[in-house]
Amino acid sequence: MAELGAGAGPGHGKKGPVRAKKQSTRVDMTPMVDLAFLLLTFFVLTSTFSKPKTMEITFPVPPPIDAPKPKMNVNGHTFLLTKDNRVFWYSGEFKDVPKNGLPATKLEEVKFGEDLNKLLLDKNDLIEKIVLDLKKKRLSKEIDDTTYKKLAVEAKGDPKAPFFVIKADDKAVYRNLIDLIDEFNICNIGKYAVTDIMLSEINLLNQSAK
Amino acid sequence: MPKIKMPRSNPQLDMTPMVDLAFLLVTFFILTASFRNPEPVQVLTPSSTSEKMMPENSVLITISPDGKVFYTITGFEVRKKTLERMADKYKIKFTSKEIEEFGKMTSFGVSMQNLSKFINTEPGQREKFPSTGIPIDSLNNQLSDWIRFGGYEGVIQFKELKDAAVAAGRQVQTEPLRFAIKADGNSNYIIVKEVIKTFTDLKIYKFNLLTNFEKGPSE
Numbered sequence: 001m002a003e004l005g006a007g008a009g010p011g012h013g014k015k016g017p018v019r020a021k022k023q024s025t026r027v028d029m030t031p032m033v034d035l036a037f038l039l040l041t042f043f044v045l046t047s048t049f050s051k052p053k054t055m056e057i058t059f060p061v062p063p064p065i066d067a068p069k070p071k072m073n074v075n076g077h078t079f080l081l082t083k084d085n086r087v088f089w090y091s092g093e094f095k096d097v098p099k100n101g102l103p104a105t106k107l108e109e110v111k112f113g114e115d116l117n118k119l120l121l122d123k124n125d126l127i128e129k130i131v132l133d134l135k136k137k138r139l140s141k142e143i144d145d146t147t148y149k150k151l152a153v154e155a156k157g158d159p160k161a162p163f164f165v166i167k168a169d170d171k172a173v174y175r176n177l178i179d180l181i182d183e184f185n186i187c188n189i190g191k192y193a194v195t196d197i198m199l200s201e202i203n204l205l206n207q208s209a210k
Numbered sequence: 211m212p213k214i215k216m217p218r219s220n221p222q223l224d225m226t227p228m229v230d231l232a233f234l235l236v237t238f239f240i241l242t243a244s245f246r247n248p249e250p251v252q253v254l255t256p257s258s259t260s261e262k263m264m265p266e267n268s269v270l271i272t273i274s275p276d277g278k279v280f281y282t283i284t285g286f287e288v289r290k291k292t293l294e295r296m297a298d299k300y301k302i303k304f305t306s307k308e309i310e311e312f313g314k315m316t317s318f319g320v321s322m323q324n325l326s327k328f329i330n331t332e333p334g335q336r337e338k339f340p341s342t343g344i345p346i347d348s349l350n351n352q353l354s355d356w357i358r359f360g361g362y363e364g365v366i367q368f369k370e371l372k373d374a375a376v377a378a379g380r381q382v383q384t385e386p387l388r389f390a391i392k393a394d395g396n397s398n399y400i401i402v403k404e405v406i407k408t409f410t411d412l413k414i415y416k417f418n419l420l421t422n423f424e425k426g427p428s429e
Contacts, residue, residue, distance in 0.1 A: 026222070029225050029226075029229055030225075032229065033225060033228065033229050033232060036229060036232035036233050036236055037232055039236045039240075040232055040235050040236050040239065043236065043239030043240060043243055044239060046243070047239055047242065047243040052255065052264045052392075052420050052421070052422065052423075053258070053260050053261060053262060053263065053264065053420075053421055053422065053423045054260065054262050054263070054264050054265070054390060054418035054419060054420050054421065055258050055260040055262065055418065055419045055420075055421050056260075056262055056416070056417075056418050056419075057416075057417065057418075057419055058415055058416045059406065059409075059410055059415045059416075059417075060415070061415055062410070081399065168399045168403075169399075170398070170399070170400045171398075172398075172399040173395065173396050173397065173398060173399060174256065174273070174393045174394065174395060174396070174397050174398070174399055174402045175256040175395030175396065176399075177399060177402070178256040178257075178258055178395070178419065178421060179256065179258075181258075181419075182258040182259055182260070182421075185258075185259065185260065186259060194406075196403075
């Protein structure tokens with residue numbers, strides 16, 4: 001009968017009580033580390049720290065029905081959005097036919113991006129200069145942030161500031177509206193509104209957008 | 211010349227600090243990550259340079275690319291109370307279990323008539339439910355009622371929380387209810403206009419349009 005213990009097998013030449021083999025106390029941590037880093041990578045890549053941002057917009061309160069219609073003057077510009085991300089614009093009042101010696105309204109196209117930016121800066125020249133001046137003053141610590149904000153809002157609401165109207169036909173997509181409003185914000189335009197498009201404008205738009 | 215003996219170093223390095231750090235980071239990310247609420251539709255909002263944060267308390271209208279309208283409102287209790295009011299108005303009975311389930315739900319886009327069917331669908335299956343959007347046409351503008359009742363309940367809730375905070379001498383931490391529209395960049399403008407008209411008809415003129423942040427030209 002084989003004895004457990006001393007000299008159980010061939011090749012074990014030692015005699016005397018067998019000691020338990022000393023095991024290393026080190027555990028192989030590699031798989032655990034692998035897993036930890038895998039999880040780490042997953043969470044780093046999937047987590048989003050920022051909540052979605054928003055654009056705050058105030059729509060005009062509709063005037064009472066018997067109120068006179070506000071007149072568009074030269075300082076007012078209308079932007080018409082239509083299909084295929086196209087934008088058209090005109091200045092002043094809309095005229096189907098030549099009136100008071102002025103020619104009928106013609107739409108001009110403008111491309112999103114630099115062209116639009118240039119056009120808006122050109123139209124908003126007056127206010128843009130004031131706001132830039134205010135920004136410089138803020139940078140040189142001449143005025144603090146609160147004063148800057150107050151003055152900037154005041155400048156944007158200046159009675160002489162041009163105002164912009166956004167209208168879209170039924171083929172326009174929502175993104176264009178946001179892009180246009182965003183461009184207004186970038187160009188420091190404070191006076192703008194989104195309103196319904198008129199039938200005559202749709203007709204002209206369809207002709208121009210061909 | 212005698213040979214220089216290099217000290218033999220152990221090739222096994224101690225990984226414990228690294229593991230500690232890795233797990234610390236894992237814990238941090240697990241705890242800070244907030245999982246997105248499952249939504250019935252995927253919506254890609256257009257980007258803008260606006261840096262305003264999304265309001266915490268809001269009536270949120272989601273518009274999918276194909277023009278379906280979805281609704282949700284922040285707050286478990288507010289949702290339940292809003293549903294009770296809607297049930298009352300549309301004379302549709304909901305069991306208390308259904309109302310409870312509705313409180314846990316997020317966005318939904320079905321008419322009042324189909325709502326109980328939608329509530330009774332397993333949460334995992336709701337994505338496949340044929341959501342037709344909440345009716346917004348002028349004859350049957352259910353969205354208008356949802357906004358009205360939700361806004362009403364939201365204001366009550368805000369007032370209660372504020373009063374409780376003031377009574378306990380704490381700072382008011384809740385925000386007043388806001389209205390937000392989250393529309394897909396590719397959704398037709400007409401639908402957005404209809405939703406905006408629904409808001410303005412309810413004399414709500416100020417609301418938030420949700421966008422993605424995109425860096426603007428440097429100042």
